[in-house]
Amino acid sequence: MPFELFVGLRYLKARRGHAFISLITLISIGGVALGVMALIVVLAVMSGFERDLRSKILGTNAHLWIIRHGDRGVEEPAQTLVRVRDVPHVVAVSPFTYHQVMLSTGRGAGGAVLRGIDLDSAQEVTALTRSFTEVDPVRLKGPTEGSGWRLDPEGIIIGRALATNLGVGLGGRVNVISPFGNVLTPFGLAPRMRGFTVAGIFEMGMYEYDSALAYITIATAQQFFQMGQSVTGIEVKVDDLYKAKEVGAEIQRRLGFPYVARDWMQLHRNLFAALKLEKIAMFIILTMIVLVAAFNIVSTLTMKVMDKGAEIGILKSIGATSRSIMAIFMVEGLVIGLVGTLLGTAGGAIICKLQETYKIVSLQGDVYLLDSLPILMKGTDMVLIASSTLVLSFLATLYPSWRAAKLDPVVAIRYE
Structure with missing residues (x-):
């Protein structure tokens, strides 16, 4: 085991009579875990809302609506159906x-x-x-x-x-x-x-x-x-719902004026835009919890530097470089961040799985449009949360580690 890693892991443990330092370490780990868990659960709920709303909307409405300007409607639906059905990526059509x-x-x-x-x-x-x-x-x-x-x-x-x-x-x-x-x-x-x-x-x-x-x-x-x-219009289903806009443009080009194609994203633009904005806002707000936990890491490492001053002086006096001392405390902070991230990820995944399986939290359908709290855990979201937490944990170690590396060994062990 590298020297810096060995000493850093030893410093995570409290010495006899100094259990308070170890308690602060546990609090820091708990803060990181709580922030990560909250982020995972909230983003999973937001993703679940978006997925369920999209599936229910597309279960009632088709991917595309072909309508005509004015109040005359589509006067030759049979011919229009044939022309629309011939467009690439169109799977099915139906008048309404x-x-x-x-x-x-x-x-x-x-x-x-x-x-x-x-x-x-x-x-x-x-x-x-x-x-x-x-x-x-x-x-x-x-x-x-x-x-x-x-x-x-x-x-x-x-x-x-x-x-x-x-x-x-x-x-x-x-x-x-x-x-x-x-x-x-x-x-x-x-x-x-x-x-x-x-x-x-x-x-x-x-x-x-x-x-x-x-x-x-x-x-x-x-x-x-x-x-x-x-008829009022024609409903169209395409083979890829995210290509609906391009297929609609092609149908509109072939039919010409006064026909207009409206895809499912245009028909419900405000709803999905609001969900996306709310998801970003919740990510930023809940990241503040992780940021608070990062400040806990700063305070924990600062107290460790003050507590281990004499030991730092001894290490430097026997040949440890400033870079090694800095690495020791960076390892300690990163371990706190890593353990907190793993615990938070596991806790968030368990909560999401329980809600997804047993529907513990139910909703009023006439208010929230859905009858239970939806859950969708995305791998990209979890990777983003974990990486952001580790980056914040790393940044939190820089100042205390720099302070430890700059400690003068003569001053540190003068009264020992």
Whole structure:
């Protein structure tokens, strides 16, 4: 074992009657471990939020929306679907309509977004069919041999939270009221209204969608909103979600004006930008904990230098160089930082694994959009945390080590 390493490790132990020095060392290690553990847990939670929100958003919405300027919609959806499907990296396409309506039952009412879909092609671009929790086998038929998903023209699919708010279950009646396109009755103008039977209930796990989305067939939506053969837009799924922007630009170039492509990052830019900014801010704030622990290392080593003054003088008098003395205390500080980093990393990983497995911390879905605290441990985050902690620990050793190296051996052992 090198001389500097041997002496540095010996100095970590307290001499008899000087246990206070060893206690300060343990406190320094604990401070580093606490800071590292907090950083790992918080960044894992932030990464988990971003992953879960992205998966739930992309489970409800496709990677790309192709829409048209103005209120006319896509008037030739069949031809447009063929042209979009021929673009490289496009995996699946599906037409849709999009309208804001009010749903009412005998027990309640509320606003919702009503989307007309072709269920057979929509299940290729979204996770709607995989999120069904209750299905009426008569009005909503799953895929069979030679046939895909089929939704009754009088059937409607609603979210679990929306069904609870309306007080309706499978087979219940729901009135869809459109605030646009009033109809003339003997009593004057009245909102357009039509009754539907709940054929299915889905649960995406995201309250914002489960409480405000409803689906009907695209043909029924075209008839109800008097759209003719046009649709609001086309949903597109690509083979790599991070190439959605480039694929959207290519689709927009091929279709030309007035078509516009909007990718999932554009549609939810504010949400993901806020999550990224919050993750950076939390990293900076929690790094302060590690910085405080680094100051503890400075104070610990400074006290060690004062306590070991006579021994430093003896070492220098028998031939130890200033560089060796400096290395001794740098080794001591780095060991404190390394042990604290290892303990903090292990503690943070254990906490994250327990939360990921047992969902110890639950959330209110209507407030946080998710029902439990999500966890995603990234290797890059852990490497960044560990390396940053070790760098701070190294920097914390410089001043005390320099003070020890500059100690005059004559002054140190004069009264010994």
